[in-house]
Amino acid sequence: xTSWQASVxxxxxxxxxxxxxxxxxAGGLLRVYIDRLPGDPxxxxxxVDDCERVTRQLQHVLEVENCAYARLEVSSPGLDRPLKKPAxxxxxxxxxxxxxxxxAFQGRKKYSGVLQPQGEGWRLVFNDGKTDQALDFSFxxxxxxxxxxxxDFKGRRAAAAKPDTDAAATAPxxxxxxxx
Numbered sequence: 001x002t003s004w005q006a007s008v009x010x011x012x013x014x015x016x017x018x019x020x021x022x023x024x025x026a027g028g029l030l031r032v033y034i035d036r037l038p039g040d041p042x043x044x045x046x047x048v049d050d051c052e053r054v055t056r057q058l059q060h061v062l063e064v065e066n067c068a069y070a071r072l073e074v075s076s077p078g079l080d081r082p083l084k085k086p087a088x089x090x091x092x093x094x095x096x097x098x099x100x101x102x103x104a105f106q107g108r109k110k111y112s113g114v115l116q117p118q119g120e121g122w123r124l125v126f127n128d129g130k131t132d133q134a135l136d137f138s139f140x141x142x143x144x145x146x147x148x149x150x151x152d153f154k155g156r157r158a159a160a161a162k163p164d165t166d167a168a169a170t171a172p173x174x175x176x177x178x179x180x
Contacts, residue, residue: 004067008032011061015054016040020077021084028070032058033077038091046076079149086139093117096148099124101141111135112148 005022012019012034020033034054036046051074058072083089083097093115101109113126113135121138 004062004065007061007065007067008058011057012054015057017046017050017054021082024069028068029073030062030067030069030071031073031075033075035077035081051075079151080146083145083147089115089122089139089145090117092147096150097124098146098148099135099137099142100144101137102143103141105135109143115145 008022009019012032016037017034018037020035022033023029023031025031032054034046034050036042036044036050042050055072055074058074062069062072080098081092083092095115096113097115098110098112101111103109111124111126113124116123116125118136121136124135124137126133126135
């Protein structure tokens, strides 16, 4: 890890976030991906305010560290968050992931399924179109792993209104049909 990477990691973790990844391009772009820590009282998702807070602090730190860059971007890792370290696998066990192996197993490298701990390694449970299958692997055998995005177009309101459907159905009429 280079000194600028160590400075970025120290700064991001010091602000209470997890450093997911960094990228540096030939054009001088420095991209930093942050995530909230599990159980963060501030919420589950990275906000624009979080990115702005980290950006402001990194600008100062990178200037002091004399790290040259043309542009700094700080963002969330996205819905298809990459799993970069063993701790990520433990955090997202039970989640749907897309996995690419370094070497092909039974003629293929790409798999999609549910990640589960398996002894000292990991297991991916997937369906091959006929039956459920399991692929056991170690962290070192993986080229890339990402969460499968879960998108709910109904939003949080629909989920919150679900337990009491009668109240949800009459609530908009009570205030003239406007959304709250």
